[in-house]
Amino acid sequence: MDQKRRKILQLGLAAASAAAPVSALADSQPDAAKSPSGAAAAANPDHVGVLYDTTLCIGCRECEAACNRRNNLPRTPVPFSDREVFRTPRRPSDTAFTVVNQYQGSPSTDQAAVPYTYCKVQCMHCLYPSCVSACIVGALTKAADGSVVYNATICLGCRYCQVACPFEVPAYEFNEPLKPRVRKCEFCTDREKGTGANPACAAACPTEALVFGRRADLLATAKERIASRPARYLNHVYGEFEVGGTSWLYLVGRPVAELGLLPLPTQAPPARTEAIQHGIFRYGLLPTAFYGVLAGVMWLNHRRRPDDEPGIGEVSDEASGGQAARDEEVPR
């Protein structure tokens, strides 16, 4: 019986150690990217961003067209000058990494003659990205300049990133049968050439509603604009604190909820989820516990079986005796 117990325990431990690399992978991500308490990510002065002033956006969709070209996305069925698309609010997709939506009403109180407000949506390049935190193989990472980039070659297709993103951004290529990818704005980073963020949408914007630069500088600019034009702007830079802060910052003249932007808490989701996840997975505790329970169930099953019944990989005394007798009968 002792031998049986050892075999079962070995089986459980072997299975647990096979599962352990998954938790090890979760721990292999760069600290600044994965840890909501890693102040390096937030304090990094080299992180870039975009300041998007919704009160300057005219809904021309030049940013969408530039994004489509830069990322070699499929041709759209209608030209980008078509304003019929504004009939229904849109979300970023696997074929459109950014979209502009139109909302009834003027962008701010000092623009009463302007009938609509426009709002552009894309990946916010969070300072503490939930998608990076959720990805167990490190297919999503935060680059040195703050861009959140994706590596399709190691992606498992589990789509945890989709579920984790508080802005509901990552899209999946459901129509791609062979090697579907997660698609989202990568800040126009060219990882093959090793270049950093270089947003085509900001370069294409004719009204400078989109301004690319260092996040710290953009934040200072946003606050200057708010201070100098209180009738134009609400005293709120969307992205300064939401979910721990984002690289894209929005200046608004009306409540964000009216512009399809989700009112979000200031705490980064990974601060909560990683504390639980790392506690459970550290040293492979969860898989070890799981396979330990499995081993226990198997051991109990073996105990219940009558002693004369053969175990896994064993033969009964009767059977082995019979075989020995037959062996003796065979002339050598």
Ligand code: SF4
């Ligand atoms: S907006 Fe979503 S996809 Fe983009 S970095 Fe943040 S969590 Fe990741």
Ligand code: SF4
């Ligand atoms: S930064 Fe690049 S990928 Fe992202 S929305 Fe702008 S053009 Fe598209």
Ligand code: SF4
């Ligand atoms: S290009 Fe600029 S003005 Fe035109 S829709 Fe995009 S953000 Fe707005």
